[in-house]
Amino acid sequence: MSTLIKARGLTKHYGALAALNQVDFDIEEGRIVGLIGPNGAGKTTALKAILGLTEFDGELNVLGHDPRKGREKMMNEVCFIADVATLPRWLKVANAIEYVEAVHPRFSRARALHFLERTKITQHSRVGQLSKGMVTQLHLALIMAIDARLLILDEPTLGLDILYRKEFYSNLLNDYFDEKRTILVTTHQVEEVEKLLTDLMFIHNGRIALNDSMEGVAEKYAEVLVNAERVEQARALKPLHEREVFGKKLFLYEGVDQGKLRELGEIHTPSIADLFVAKMKGEMQ
Amino acid sequence: MNAIRPYWMLAKREVWEHKSLWIVPIVVACLVVLGSLYGGAALIVAAHQGVITVNNFGTVSGDARGGLHVAMLAMAGIFNVVMLFMVWFYLMDSLYADRKDRSVLFWRSMPVSDTATVLSKLFTGMVTAPAFMFVLVVLAEIVGGIIFTIAAGIIGVNLLHEAFYPGTIVLTWIVLAFALIQQSLWLLPYWGWFLLCSAWAKKLVLAWAALIPLGAILIELIVFRSHYLSDGILGHIGHGAMLVGGYAASESQPGFHGNFRMFGPSDHGVYTFGSVAHMFAVPEMWIGVGIGIIFILGAIWLRRHRSEI
Numbered sequence: 082m083s084t085l086i087k088a089r090g091l092t093k094h095y096g097a098l099a100a101l102n103q104v105d106f107d108i109e110e111g112r113i114v115g116l117i118g119p120n121g122a123g124k125t126t127a128l129k130a131i132l133g134l135t136e137f138d139g140e141l142n143v144l145g146h147d148p149r150k151g152r153e154k155m156m157n158e159v160c161f162i163a164d165v166a167t168l169p170r171w172l173k174v175a176n177a178i179e180y181v182e183a184v185h186p187r188f189s190r191a192r193a194l195h196f197l198e199r200t201k202i203t204q205h206s207r208v209g210q211l212s213k214g215m216v217t218q219l220h221l222a223l224i225m226a227i228d229a230r231l232l233i234l235d236e237p238t239l240g241l242d243i244l245y246r247k248e249f250y251s252n253l254l255n256d257y258f259d260e261k262r263t264i265l266v267t268t269h270q271v272e273e274v275e276k277l278l279t280d281l282m283f284i285h286n287g288r289i290a291l292n293d294s295m296e297g298v299a300e301k302y303a304e305v306l307v308n309a310e311r312v313e314q315a316r317a318l319k320p321l322h323e324r325e326v327f328g329k330k331l332f333l334y335e336g337v338d339q340g341k342l343r344e345l346g347e348i349h350t351p352s353i354a355d356l357f358v359a360k361m362k363g364e365m366q
Numbered sequence: 367m368n369a370i371r372p373y374w375m376l377a378k379r380e381v382w383e384h385k386s387l388w389i390v391p392i393v394v395a396c397l398v399v400l401g402s403l404y405g406g407a408a409l410i411v412a413a414h415q416g417v418i419t420v421n422n423f424g425t426v427s428g429d430a431r432g433g434l435h436v437a438m439l440a441m442a443g444i445f446n447v448v449m450l451f452m453v454w455f456y457l458m459d460s461l462y463a464d465r466k467d468r469s470v471l472f473w474r475s476m477p478v479s480d481t482a483t484v485l486s487k488l489f490t491g492m493v494t495a496p497a498f499m500f501v502l503v504v505l506a507e508i509v510g511g512i513i514f515t516i517a518a519g520i521i522g523v524n525l526l527h528e529a530f531y532p533g534t535i536v537l538t539w540i541v542l543a544f545a546l547i548q549q550s551l552w553l554l555p556y557w558g559w560f561l562l563c564s565a566w567a568k569k570l571v572l573a574w575a576a577l578i579p580l581g582a583i584l585i586e587l588i589v590f591r592s593h594y595l596s597d598g599i600l601g602h603i604g605h606g607a608m609l610v611g612g613y614a615a616s617e618s619q620p621g622f623h624g625n626f627r628m629f630g631p632s633d634h635g636v637y638t639f640g641s642v643a644h645m646f647a648v649p650e651m652w653i654g655v656g657i658g659i660i661f662i663l664g665a666i667w668l669r670r671h672r673s674e675i
Contacts, residue, residue, distance in 0.1 A: 134474065136671065156477040169383070169469035176382050183375035184476050220472070 083110050085231055085263050086131060090139035093126050093287075100126040101137065102287035108280075110230070111260040112294075115274050116267045117357055118284035124267040127284065128235050131265070132161055144230060157186060160224045161233035168216055170209030174202055181223050193226035196256070214245035221249060225257045232257070234266040238273065246270070250277055271353045281353065283360055290360050304333050304351040305342045315345050322359030333359045372478065376486035377494060383463075384456050387495055394448050395502045398441060402510035406517030413521035438538045441510070442503045446549075449499045453491040457560035458571045460487040461665060465675045466569075480669040484561060488662060491557050492550040500543055507535075548646070555654045556603060558661030565668035568675050602654060 086108040093101040100123045108114055118124045129135040133148030133155065141148060146155040168177065174197070181188045200218045208216055217237070224232065232253075238246040254277060258264060268274055281298055283291035293301065307315045307330045316323070318341065320332035333351050334342060342348045351359070381387065461484065464470040473483070518525040550557075563575040583596045 132475075134471075134673070153477055153479040156475065161471075161475045163468075163471040163475075167468050167471040169464060169467055169472070171383055172469075173382070176379075180375055180379055181476065184372040184478050186477070 084108070085110050085144055086265075087142045088127075088130075088140065091127070091130060091141055092138040093123075093130060093135065099287045101130070103139070104284075104287070104289055106282065106289060106292055108263060108265060110263055112279045113258065113264045113266070113274075113277055114280040114282060115271070115278040115353070116265060116282050116284060117271060117353065118267075118290075119361065122284045123287045124284055125235060128161075128233055128265070128267060132159065132233060158230045159233065160227050160229040160231070161235065162217075162220055162224055162237045164236045164239050168208045168220055170207065172208045173204075174206055174208070174219060175204040177208070177219065177223060178204075181227070185227055187228040188223075189226050189228070191226075193222050196222035196225055196252070214241050217241060217245060217249060221252060225252070230262060232262065232264045234264065234268075236268055237266070238268065238270065246273055250274065253277075271357065275353050278353075283357060285361060291356075298356065299350045301336055302333065302351050302356055303337070303339055303342050303348045304331055304355065305345050305348045306331055307346045311345055318342070318345075322355075322362060373482065373486070376478065376482060377489055380460070380486060380490040381494065384459070384490075387452055387456055387490070388498055390448060390452055391445060391499055391502050394445055395506045398444070398506045399509050399513070402513040406513045409514070409517045410520050435534055435538050438507055438535070439542065441507060442542050445499050445503050445506075446546075449495055450553075453495050453557070454560060456495070457487060457491050457557055458564050458575055460490070461561060461564035461669060462567060462571050465673060470673050474673065481666050484565070484662065484666045484669055487561060487564075488557060492554070496546040496550055500539075500546060503542065504539055511535075548651075551655055552651055553603070553654075554658030555661065556658075558658035558665070561665040562661045562668070565665040566672070602650065 084107050086106075088104055088106050091101050091104040091106075092099065100121075102123075104123075104127070116124050116127065126135065126137075130137040130141060131143055131148060133143075133152035136149065143155055144158050146152070148155060172180075178190060178193055181193075182190050197219070200215065200222070202211060202215050202219055202222075208219070211219065221237075238249050241249070250273060253264065266274055266278075278295055280294050281291060282289060291298075302321075305315065306326065309329070312330050315330065315332045318332075318334060318337050321335045322333040324331050329346075332345075333355060339348060464473055474480075515525045559579070560571075560575055563571050563578075567574045579595075579599050583593075583599060586592055586595045
């Protein structure tokens with residue numbers, strides 16, 4: 082397994098505001114990494130830096146290229162979908178395919194047509210005539226037909242209805258992803274990607290608040306549902322976060338021995354959303 | 367071929383997006399042909415009513431060749447004015463529209479360099495649009511010529527014999543092609559400026575593209591009481607506008623000394639390449655090209671580093 086993206090001291094300031102502040106991370110081949118953070122945390126800035134769409138300080142290596150210099154070559158192996166509907170309205174479906182086929186050496190027309198066959202999109206329609214969901218299907222079909230090593234998705238399902246959202250991720254997982262490909266995704270709808278991700282990265286105030294594999298998360302973090310009489314005992318173990326559920330208390334722990342926790346009650350791995358809330362509240366305190 | 371394919375596609379993409387670039391000139395061509403039909407019909411009607419007689423019409427003087435040449439270039443001039451306006455608006459839109467609708471994120475997700483993108487827009491304005499216009503002018507002139515020949519034939523005048531000289535016609539087209547190439551180069555600083563504004567403005571490209579040079583000219587006039595900028599900016603475009611269809615002598619302008627008589631009749635009454643080629647020897651041409659290149663480099667830089675609105 083090789084490292085696809087390596088960031089060291091990645092920094093980006095917008096005026097006095099540090100969107101990214103001395104960030105280090107590695108992204109390995111064959112992973113699906115979720116980049117999760119509140120609005121303005123620096124997620125999009127990080128993606129833009131990786132894609133060579135913004136300037137930054139520090140070191141960044143993407144597939145052996147510095148995105149500031151080798152962008153054009155890098156884009157042979159990197160694809161991205163930046164939220165929905167960035168395809169221009171005037172573009173015809175057939176022309177979109179023709180265009181990508183001509184400029185992208187790794188594009189397969191047959192694959193694109195194969196993906197489009199499953200949709201209601203016709204070749205002669207214009208992007209402007211398609212629904213938002215269909216535009217996303219088209220964009221995904223174009224991108225999935227490119228044999229790229231790294232796919233970057235920035236809020237790819239924002240504003241889509243639930244059917245399209247589900248389909249989007251299931252297509253990606255079933256028809257695209259394999260051990261040679263890497264996907265980096267940011268989204269607000271954490272529940273949707275929860276089962277998809279192999280790695281999790283939280284970003285907050287321009288810093289990485291958590292960076293671990295899902296197995297690592299399951300080992301380090303645990304949630305315990307505790308009856309009222311054991312609450313004090315649970316608090317003594319210094320939970321990251323606590324909240325009430327049906328008259329019981331739910332405690333979220335970081336790095337506490339799971340054997341000990343089992344004595345308190347039933348334990349399970351926290352959802353990304355709960356973990357996120359716990360980590361963010363912890364950061365703010 | 368594979369190396370050219372992406373660039374060919376970039377040029378094609380522009381034509382897909384900016385349909386007006388070819389629809390409007392086609393409309394002009396149709397109007398010209400309709401005009402010829404009307405003119406031909408009017409000719410026949412006038413002959414029948416005795417307004418003109420075959421005799422007085424038929425005495426075509428020795429200037430007929432020159433007249434044909436001028437008429438053909440004048441027709442090209444109509445197309446050219448339309449084409450220049452189309453290219454002007456096209457270039458202002460070309461690096462702005464996709465930033466406005468955010469599709470720049472899609473285009474820039476492809477392995478196409480920003481240099482290639484900007485140059486494809488320039489190519490469309492400098493090559494595709496004039497080339498297409500040239501083809502339309504030739505077609506319109508052929509169709510118009512046939513219509514008038516038939517109309518004249520009906521009233522008993524053999525235009526083929528009286529007025530049409532194949533040599534003149536072909537030479538006129540060659541001169542036109544040459545003039546279009548010169549025009550594209552001559553206007554390069556303007557095309558570059560529009561690309562720069564298109565890549566830079568967050569809105570109202572037209573306002574920026576026009577107000578900055580006009581403001582600079584006014585400031586110079588008012589504050590320094592000199593007019594170098596207005597001579598440079600407006601004078602240059604003034605000359606450029608005369609390139610096609612123009613046989614205006616600009617001897618009054620310093621630095622030109624008749625070089626501009628590119629289409630001026632030579633002693634033989636037919637126009638020569640020699641006069642046309644003079645334009646390439648005018649320093650102002652190459653100074654303009656240099657300024658244009660600087661603007662274009664600026665547009666590429668902006669596209670690379672400031673593509674977000």
